[in-house]
Amino acid sequence: MKLVKTLSAIGLALSAHLAHAQAWPERNLIWIVPFAAGGPTDGMARDIADRVAKQIGQTIIIENAAGAGGTIGATKASKANPDGYTFLVGHMGYMGAGPSLYKKLAYDPVKNFEAVFRFPDTPLVLLVGANSRFKSVAELIAEAKAKPDTINFGNAGVGSTSHLIAALFEAKAGINVQPVSYKGAAPAMNDLIGGQVDAMFDQSNTALPQVQGGRLRAIALTSLTPMPQQYPGVAPLADKVLPGFEAATWYGLYAPAGTPKDIVQKMHQAYMKALSDKAWTAKMSSMGIHLLSDAQYGPDAFAKHTASEVEKWRKVVADAKISID
Numbered sequence: 001m002k003l004v005k006t007l008s009a010i011g012l013a014l015s016a017h018l019a020h021a022q023a024w025p026e027r028n029l030i031w032i033v034p035f036a037a038g039g040p041t042d043g044m045a046r047d048i049a050d051r052v053a054k055q056i057g058q059t060i061i062i063e064n065a066a067g068a069g070g071t072i073g074a075t076k077a078s079k080a081n082p083d084g085y086t087f088l089v090g091h092m093g094y095m096g097a098g099p100s101l102y103k104k105l106a107y108d109p110v111k112n113f114e115a116v117f118r119f120p121d122t123p124l125v126l127l128v129g130a131n132s133r134f135k136s137v138a139e140l141i142a143e144a145k146a147k148p149d150t151i152n153f154g155n156a157g158v159g160s161t162s163h164l165i166a167a168l169f170e171a172k173a174g175i176n177v178q179p180v181s182y183k184g185a186a187p188a189m190n191d192l193i194g195g196q197v198d199a200m201f202d203q204s205n206t207a208l209p210q211v212q213g214g215r216l217r218a219i220a221l222t223s224l225t226p227m228p229q230q231y232p233g234v235a236p237l238a239d240k241v242l243p244g245f246e247a248a249t250w251y252g253l254y255a256p257a258g259t260p261k262d263i264v265q266k267m268h269q270a271y272m273k274a275l276s277d278k279a280w281t282a283k284m285s286s287m288g289i290h291l292l293s294d295a296q297y298g299p300d301a302f303a304k305h306t307a308s309e310v311e312k313w314r315k316v317v318a319d320a321k322i323s324i325d
């Protein structure tokens with residue numbers, strides 16, 4: 001008798017769960033962006049959210065929960081109700097390198113999240129102010145060697161990609177710079193334009209309008225190959241200065257673990273429909289964003305990518321002795 005009652009209770013719970021998933025989405029969705037508005041993560045998320053929202057017929061609200069290199073927003077998302085209404089926009093920093101950087105991280109990027117879909121990747125660019133004394137990356141490295149810890153590098157927060165790539169750059173170039181952390185790339189870039197910091201790595205697509213507008217200068221790329229359309233005359237770091245140096249930020253959408261699988265699938269299908277707009281993908285390419293193959297965008301491939309990145313960064317962080325202190 002007791003077993004029958006338990007089974008029917010399970011049956012009721014399952015059918016309520018199913019009915020809920022079938023009716024989804026009945027209200028607005030929230031995408032948590034763990035950086036300040038106006039930066040690369042925020043810009044990419046808003047662009048994609050607008051297009052996915054049109055496909056699913058509901059508004060997607062971007063909630064900027066900035067701080068601690070993205071880990072504050074990621075922690076919040078990991079604890080959200082897994083009902084298909086709250087998602088996290090994650091990236092290489094707090095969802096890849098995070099577990100190696102922070103001794104006590106409140107979430108596990110693999111165990112506490114469902115991977116939903118991956119965004120296209122973006123290479124980075126090394127930027128200095130329009131009137132900077134550095135005319136080339138070689139000059140910057142030479143001064144950093146002569147006067148260690150004196151050149152200020154802005155970044156989007158401890159553990160952000162701008163911080164990680166600067167740390168890799170320091171390790172490979174054999175220099176030490178002075179990191180200055182902000183709550184996102186947007187406020188860091190404002191200070192770079194204002195001359196409060198000397199240099200900064202930022203996503204090549206969001207930096208482009210500032211470089212084209214003459215407010216900043218690009219002195220190196222983190223892509224292996226040049227980007228003549230976007231950054232004419234700017235060489236990759238790998239070209240003569242730091243052979244083999246290559247970095248690009250990956251991003252993607254995650255849901256708290258336990259989010260119904262069919263909601264994850266519906267979100268992924270909506271994204272793939274949005275990506276079939278060739279005018280949009282051509283626009284992204286023209287800004288230097290790296291499009292991926294269809295298979296790479298999917299939840300399974302993105303889950304595997306996340307797990308492999310967590311492992312990769314354990315080695316990178318240890319080898320380059322990247323520390324968040």
Ligand code: MLT
Pocket residue numbers: 035036039040041042093155156159160161162163183184185186202203
């Ligand atoms: C980063 O460096 O991690 C991102 O550019 C941060 C941001 O989007 O503001």
